[in-house]
Amino acid sequence: MAEVRRQGLDALSRQISMLGASRILSALSCSLHRPSHGRGEVAAALEVAVPYGYIGSMKVKPGHRDDVLNILLNSAEGLRKVGCDPYVVCVSNADDVTILVSEVWQSKEKHDASLQLPETKAAISNAMPMLTGEFTRQEVTVDGRPPRLSPATTGSTARRA
Known part of the structure; x- marks a missing residue:
């Protein structure tokens, strides 16, 4: 299970690296200010498609x-x-x-x-x-x-x- 999660994080990291730093910071700020955001909302804020x-x-x-x-x-x-x-x-x-x-x-x-x-x-x-x-x-x-x-x-x- 840890290997699968690591691969998922690696894939997300690759997607994030293709995004601009300002969009990443904006999405993280959004998720910190609204802790009720789930994985889907953060991905949406990053404009990353959730598989x-x-x-x-x-x-x-x-x-x-x-x-x-x-x-x-x-x-x-x-x-x-x-x-x-x-x-x-x-x-x-x-x-x-x-x-x-x-x-x-x-x-x-x-x-x-x-x-x-x-x-x-x-x-x-x-x-x-x-x-x-x-x-x-x-x-x-x-x-x-x-x-x-x-x-x-x-x-x-x-x-x-």
Whole structure:
């Protein structure tokens, strides 16, 4: 956990270094004078996007898991271009009908905007007939980003898109 927090602080430090000193001092002054400000308000004062995380699962109709995986994985590059990285697609080890997707976005606004893109709408439209309608979703606050793992060093069935 300490390593993840250190990486999050390193990323924030890189973002802060790109900002002007006056904006940093202004944001810190704002947070000191209004201690009720949370992490999101301070980031907003710094004009730094707070990473947004989304974890979802879906059930596919039997025999369609690979088809849906291909649709999801083929969407990865387009999602990266509009602010999603990492985008990880996993399959359940417990059954052959559950797919999980983990996304880290530069901001919630970028995530929401991606849902309006023609290619995203087409991917959703193509996948929907193969899904059962059973979904879960969890929106999360990203406090740090894990290091990238190569498939050779992990024992999971996650597919980094």
